Amino acid sequence: MRTIYADNAATTRMSQTAIQAMLPYMDQIYGNPSSLHSVGQAAMEALTDARNRVAKALGAANAREITFTSGGSEADNQAIRSAALWGKRKGKTHIISTAFEHHAVLHTLKKLEKEGFTVSYLDVHENGLVTPEQVEAAITPETCLVTIMYANNEIGTIQPIREIGAVCRKAGVLFHTDAVQAVGHIPVNVQEDNIDLLSLSAHKFHGPKGVGVLYAKRGVILSNLIEGGAQERGKRAGTENLPGIMGMTAALEEAVAELPETMPKMAALRDRLIAGLAEIPHGAVNGDLEHRLPGNVSFCFEGIEGESLLLLLDDKGVCASSGSACTSGSLDPSHVLLAIGRPHEVAHGSLRLTLDRDTTEEDVDYIIRAVKDVVEQLRNMSPVWRDLMAGKRQFVIE
Template sequence: MIYVDNAATTKMSKTAIHTMTAMMEDTWGNPSSLYSIGQRAKEVLEKARADVASVIGAEPREITFTSGGSEADNQAILTAALLGEKSGKKHIVSSAFEHHAVLHTLNKLEKMGYEITLLDVHENGMIIPSELEAAIREDTCLVTIMTANNEIGTIQPIRELGAICRSRKVLFHTDAVQAVGHIPLNVIEDNIDLLSASAHKFHGPKGVGFLYARKGIRLTNLIEGGAQERGKRAGTENVPGIVSMAEALKEANAGMEKNAEHLVKMRDRLIAGLKEIPHSALNGDAEHRLPGNVNFCFEGIEGESLLLLLDDKGIQASSGSACTSGSLDPSHVLLAIGRVHDVAHGSLRLSIGEDITEADVDYLIKSVKEVVEYLRGFSPIWRDLMAGKKQFIL
């Protein structure tokens, strides 16, 4: 089996699994309890907070543990929106291809009377900093732009965008779920005020993530209750998950450079191979791109059937086709970069993992070529394109 859906989730590392089970066996106390097994749990929890903070250049008290990236996104955006409202600022700038955890939260705020501006991400899936500069208004309270896109893998010029927000005195949040543990990030150098991350994207467990909020930004609670997480996120802490996440993050961070070097080599070999398929196109900028992300559109075929046939060949991948989402519309990310519906339905995302080999890549190329050719063989669209009755888009 070749698992190439690491942007959806990653397999937990051995260290992360061992840490988690060890916590469950030995350190299962409630960190809020004052007796020794509770205090031991408190100790490992705070050590995990310090570890996570140090990886992104933050202070431990700036880290709030959450149930994952979506919760962190929700809390960051709601916090900034409510802070803005206090000073009469109810305008938020974001981008058209954010994760739904961001876009749906913005939709909710829009219904509550906020104004939302979504920046264009252009054909290459990149934000143009001057367009952010121009979009910020007197009443802008938040800019939220993802560090790296989950579908097409493009990496935004976060440092530059953050600097613009700093100079305009606007809070800057970044959904860094796809980036943390994969590319270098430092909240100080990158001018980040709020950052969301999720453990299961860097070989940690599911159901755990964290929100970085710069000192002085008073978080709004999504969950009311006890005084856990400095009163900003109630509920007994998921100690095994949190400690496991911290270990996974340290591991990912330590191996980052070496992993990225290998992944980029494999990614570019895969891209070069898939480009040989006629009437195909890479989605997203080729250079400013996550080391493990490959995303293509193939004209004349539909993504779900492509995925099912690849699954038969032992390849686990994903697509932005409508059929994989349960709606009639293909991925909003592909539409945002200007892919028309016909072509967006025929998309394939291969998000490779660190253990991928050259032989795997060659097998992927061969298999995708075979399946695309097979499906085109009985596609009425492909027939019309080949007969010249329709114009090729790609």
């Protein structure tokens, strides 16, 4: 049976370029970059090279603005903590964010609220977008930080980051963006986009797991999450994950270089998939269709539950994900779907398919047939669907 991996927002398959880039740093250039001897200095040289290349790929002014981390979550935590500490010293304890951020951001903000900060969570509307005007209106003299994700991990909507960044800069407020889903998928340039702090994760763009970047614009002072040695200019202790960093750097350069080719190709497949799934009655796409990641397809189908949908799709070789409670590991369905106004019962029937640069038209057509079959199969045994069809329950999605 064929396997179609359509869960690239969860993680991606590593590219051969990235794998090959890592290998020499396991058994040949294996030194500790902090060591003074030649073996260590060879490693330091590679680390410096990687930092320069990552800075260039992100459009950063200086390699010193790049801090290597263990991934997106650590970068999010450190960015927000650093900005909050800076704010607190100036008596500014207000933060602006949105209701549908990643939990690495939301849970950090919840902790800060317990520590005396106030957080405004902006409405993301039914289309999953915030506006620069909303940000501008929410900024007060007490605001120290705005943190808004570049692109949403579940519904793929892309925020007007450049414009939001401009609003923040004008107001003298730090601007952080969780760009974990955006980097390597759409053009991101920290200077042109007016970004002060940015988080990214390598495994979302065909790099290795366990490595990421925190970009911090010159002048933005980072505070440590991890104390110890003087690595990363003293801002992130721990011997550098050099194989991971080299793999990430190669994957990033490759993904960015291929954007002109991969973006339109993936967007066309995405739109084909959306059009195919839109034929299923009482289902609807989640999030704006225009401002959307090239590989993201997200739907809600009435009368069914997402986990059973995923299991049956897996039986047909399609790997997908859902925002239902049973798949989120909590009792509530995805906070993202609730934030765009999907009622609980509809959010339970969600399906996310995220494509990559190797997805083919045949894959997409196979997925469409598989989803249609499975949705019908589950609806045929669903008392909710029976009630909806009998008019005893109102459809939310016409």
